[in-house]
Amino acid sequence: MATASALEVKNIYAAYDSADVLEGVSLSVPAGKITCLLGSNGAGKSTIIRAILGLTPPRSGDILVDDQSLVGLPTHKVIAAGVACIPEGRKVFPKMTVVDNLRLGGYQENSETVLRDRMDQVFDIFPRLKERRNQLAGTMSGGEQAMVSIGRGLMAAPKVLLIDEPSLGLSPLFVKENFNIIQRINNQGITVFLVEQNVHQTLAIAHYGYVLSQGRVVAQGTAQELSENKEVHEAYFG
Amino acid sequence: MDVGLLGQFVVNGMMLGMMYALVAVGFTLFFGVLDVIKFSHGDVLMVGTFAGFSTYLGLTAIGIDNAFVQLVGVLVVSIASMALLGAIIARYLVLPLKSAPPLNTLLVTLMLGTVLRESIRLFYPDGSNPKHFPSLLPTDAWSFGSFTLRADSVILLIGGLLVIIGVNVLINRTRLGLAIRAVAQDEETAKCMGINFKMIVLLTFALGSGVAAFAGVMNGLYYNEINFGMGLLLGVIGFSAAIVGGLGNIYGAILGGFLFAGLQTLGAVALPFASAYKDVFAFAVIIALIAWRPTGLIAEKTSERV
Numbered sequence: 001m002a003t004a005s006a007l008e009v010k011n012i013y014a015a016y017d018s019a020d021v022l023e024g025v026s027l028s029v030p031a032g033k034i035t036c037l038l039g040s041n042g043a044g045k046s047t048i049i050r051a052i053l054g055l056t057p058p059r060s061g062d063i064l065v066d067d068q069s070l071v072g073l074p075t076h077k078v079i080a081a082g083v084a085c086i087p088e089g090r091k092v093f094p095k096m097t098v099v100d101n102l103r104l105g106g107y108q109e110n111s112e113t114v115l116r117d118r119m120d121q122v123f124d125i126f127p128r129l130k131e132r133r134n135q136l137a138g139t140m141s142g143g144e145q146a147m148v149s150i151g152r153g154l155m156a157a158p159k160v161l162l163i164d165e166p167s168l169g170l171s172p173l174f175v176k177e178n179f180n181i182i183q184r185i186n187n188q189g190i191t192v193f194l195v196e197q198n199v200h201q202t203l204a205i206a207h208y209g210y211v212l213s214q215g216r217v218v219a220q221g222t223a224q225e226l227s228e229n230k231e232v233h234e235a236y237f238g
Numbered sequence: 239m240d241v242g243l244l245g246q247f248v249v250n251g252m253m254l255g256m257m258y259a260l261v262a263v264g265f266t267l268f269f270g271v272l273d274v275i276k277f278s279h280g281d282v283l284m285v286g287t288f289a290g291f292s293t294y295l296g297l298t299a300i301g302i303d304n305a306f307v308q309l310v311g312v313l314v315v316s317i318a319s320m321a322l323l324g325a326i327i328a329r330y331l332v333l334p335l336k337s338a339p340p341l342n343t344l345l346v347t348l349m350l351g352t353v354l355r356e357s358i359r360l361f362y363p364d365g366s367n368p369k370h371f372p373s374l375l376p377t378d379a380w381s382f383g384s385f386t387l388r389a390d391s392v393i394l395l396i397g398g399l400l401v402i403i404g405v406n407v408l409i410n411r412t413r414l415g416l417a418i419r420a421v422a423q424d425e426e427t428a429k430c431m432g433i434n435f436k437m438i439v440l441l442t443f444a445l446g447s448g449v450a451a452f453a454g455v456m457n458g459l460y461y462n463e464i465n466f467g468m469g470l471l472l473g474v475i476g477f478s479a480a481i482v483g484g485l486g487n488i489y490g491a492i493l494g495g496f497l498f499a500g501l502q503t504l505g506a507v508a509l510p511f512a513s514a515y516k517d518v519f520a521f522a523v524i525i526a527l528i529a530w531r532p533t534g535l536i537a538e539k540t541s542e543r544v
Binding site: 053055074075076079080084085087091093094095096100103104105107108152156 | 413416417419420423424426427428429430431432433434435436
């Protein structure tokens with residue numbers, strides 16, 4: 001990969017649950033592209049996200065964003081370095097309105113004008129959220145909560161956006177729409193690191209991919225290469 | 239009953255309700271951000287009142303005897319020093335116990351409360367005896383028939399109301415409040431939004447403790463007497479008020495505070511036994527209410543969805 005990488009994970013060892021252990025994982029997420037991480041449950045996908053965010057600091061290894069090491073930083077400093085996350089299970093703040101949820105996404109931005117601009121952009125992508133701006137997020141449908149969660153991630157205007165299992169628990173129609181939106185976000189120049197189990201749809205929008213199994217990277221390449229790799233298919237995706 | 243006496247009871251009840259609400263708000267804030275009960279809260283209030291009292295003595299000693307300047311000095315020192323103490327307690331006692339069972343925090347802060355109480359009793363000059371807290375507010379009075387309304391009571395009530403409104407605005411309308419609410423709802427996701435979790439916890443404890451110090455000074459100004467044990471009952475009442483209103487809910491804490499004061503007043507006025515039983519009556523009703531509505535009168539909005 002010739003492009004400069006926005007996010008670089010170097011040989012990290014980390015453990016979250018006993019089942020979700022990383023044993024020397026290295027990967028690089030090129031700037032401006034969509035890079036995906038595929039793997040089954042318990043392969044260590046969530047632990048990588050947690051390690052990058054500083055929620056589960058790695059025992060060893062290094063994580064770099066624009067050549068700045070993130071290891072040992074508290075989570076809010078990782079966010080300050082330009083990382084944002086659309087967490088698994090959406091994790092909207094249920095007892096807050098849509099607007100408050102979005103404001104929290106842009107928590108580190110102090111300028112009201114900038115925040116309002118970004119919120120208008122989010123409302124452009126999701127007109128539904130504009131209609132329901134004052135509704136409590138917890139009272140919305142799963143699909144609408146997904147919009148809140150994605151919009152919240154965009155409010156940070158991140159360099160690197162981590163997206164953890166966006167298709168989990170959504171109807172196929174919503175999944176398709178979500179993947180379109182991820183592509184649209186990437187077209188605006190945001191680097192995306194997408195963690196997924198849904199192989200076909202993910203490889204359809206990703207540029208590069210890694211396959212994780214039992215805490216190790218077992219395959220990597222362009223999305224095209226991974227789709228055509230028969231061994232990978234048979235071994236990891238059934 | 240005599241109208242004047244009734245009016246007096248109402249003013250007194252409102253005053254107590256305001257103080258209880260201010261204490262209960264602290265309990266509810268601490269529980270909100272960390273899911274812990276900080277039992278030293280009432281004793282922090284007491285220490286704050288003594289800090290204010292010492293400020294008054296100090297200002298008098300250096301010849302500043304303008305009551306308004308003294309009042310401002312008392313409030314600033316009391317609130318600022320307790321905000322600092324609250325943050326220190328959070329930083330060195332509560333946060334280190336974060337991954338331990340919440341019961342440990344309750345016990346540790348219960349013991350801290352005893353340490354604070356006994357320290358004032360033993361080390362404050364003549365600390366075991368009640369102190370006369372000065373009247374720093376104008377004592378003009380208006381008479382309405384047999385009912386006399388004193389200016390200092392009115393000022394205290396308005397002051398308390400402004401603090402409660404201020405806390406509400408802070409929680410619901412500011413960036414800091416947004417962060418506090420986010421941490422209360424989901425700590426990990428709040429961190430992922432870029433919120434400095436530790437800082438928010440410290441600021442929340444500072445806020446709650448500063449508000450308690452205000453309630454303590456209010457108590458001193460109203461009764462003109464303070465003692466080392468004053469925080470104990472205020473703490474227990476504030477805690478009960480927060481629970482009965484719905485722990486974690488600010489409006490619940492305020493409602494609970496005024497409810498408790500109302501019950502005490504009712505117990506003193508309307509019931510056929512001696513007014514010394516007013517606390518027994520109030521606590522008995524609170525116990526019944528908690529049994530009836532275990533999650534508080536203002537239940538959390540149920541918005542769980544998949």
